[in-house]
Amino acid sequence: MNGPLVDAGSVPAWLSPLVEISGELDSSTFTRFSPPRDQFTRSAAVLILMGEGHRGPDVLLLRRAETLGSHAGQVAFPGGGADDGDGGPVGTALREAEEETGVDPSGVRPVAVLPELFVPVSRFSVTPVLAHWQNPSPVHAVDPAETAAVARVAVHDLADPGNRFLVRRSPGYQGPAFAVDGLFIWGFTAGLLSVLLSLGGWEREWDRGDVRELEDALRDHEWETP
Numbered sequence: 001m002n003g004p005l006v007d008a009g010s011v012p013a014w015l016s017p018l019v020e021i022s023g024e025l026d027s028s029t030f031t032r033f034s035p036p037r038d039q040f041t042r043s044a045a046v047l048i049l050m051g052e053g054h055r056g057p058d059v060l061l062l063r064r065a066e067t068l069g070s071h072a073g074q075v076a077f078p079g080g081g082a083d084d085g086d087g088g089p090v091g092t093a094l095r096e097a098e099e100e101t102g103v104d105p106s107g108v109r110p111v112a113v114l115p116e117l118f119v120p121v122s123r124f125s126v127t128p129v130l131a132h133w134q135n136p137s138p139v140h141a142v143d144p145a146e147t148a149a150v151a152r153v154a155v156h157d158l159a160d161p162g163n164r165f166l167v168r169r170s171p172g173y174q175g176p177a178f179a180v181d182g183l184f185i186w187g188f189t190a191g192l193l194s195v196l197l198s199l200g201g202w203e204r205e206w207d208r209g210d211v212r213e214l215e216d217a218l219r220d221h222e223w224e225t226p
Helices: 016-024 089-101 155-159 187-199 214-220
Strands: 042-053 056-064 079-081 108-113 117-119 124-133 147-154 164-169 173-180 183-185 211-213
Touching: 016 108, 016 124, 016 187, 042 089, 042 147, 056 089, 056 155, 056 183, 079 089, 089 108, 089 124, 089 147, 117 187, 147 155, 155 173, 155 187, 164 214, 173 187, 173 214, 183 187, 211 214
Parallel strands: 042 124, 164 211
Antiparallel strands: 042 056, 042 079, 056 147, 108 124, 117 124, 164 173, 173 183
C-alpha cells in the first residue's frame, strides 16, 4: 500500500505536500500502464531522494552505464530489482541506492511510498520510495560497469520552462523530457519527475507544443559530465 510513512508536519515545508498527497494517489496519476494480473512481472523499487543544497531542494539522479543490457545510458533514480532479504520496497530502494551511489542510508529518512508502476519494456513493477536526505553524504558512481555518473539536480532547474519539452518516438510514444546540468532525462524517470513537480507545487508553465523526435534529442543532448 502506498501512502505516508511519517507525519507530513515532520518534514521540511517544501516536501510536505508530496507526503500529504501520497496516500491519495494511484498508478493512473503517473502512467496509463497497469501491472498485468495474469503475467509475470519483476518487483523493483527506486529511491526518490530529495535534499536541500545551496540552490534549494534537489533530487539524486544517476546515469546508467552504456554497457548495461537494459536502459543503457539513461538517467534514472537509484534503484533496481528486489532481493528476498530486502523486506519490501523501502529496503530495496535503500540497498540499491547505496550500491549504486554510495549514499549513507543512515542519513536518509523514507517519508512516503508511491503507487506501484508498471514499466512494459522491462516488465518491472516499480515502487517509488520518497525520502528526505536529512544528512547528505558524499555520492559517486560506485561501479562504473553499472553507473556512469551521479548528480544532485536542483528542483528549480527541473522546473525551469527552458529545460522542458516533449519527445516522441514511433510507434505512439510521447512523453516529457528535461535537459538540465548536462543530463537528458526522458522515459519513466522524466514522467515521474514531471508529475512530482506538479504535485509538489513547483511546476511552472512550459511549452507543451515543443515536441522533438527522440532520436534527434538524444543526438542533440549527448552526455556531458555534470
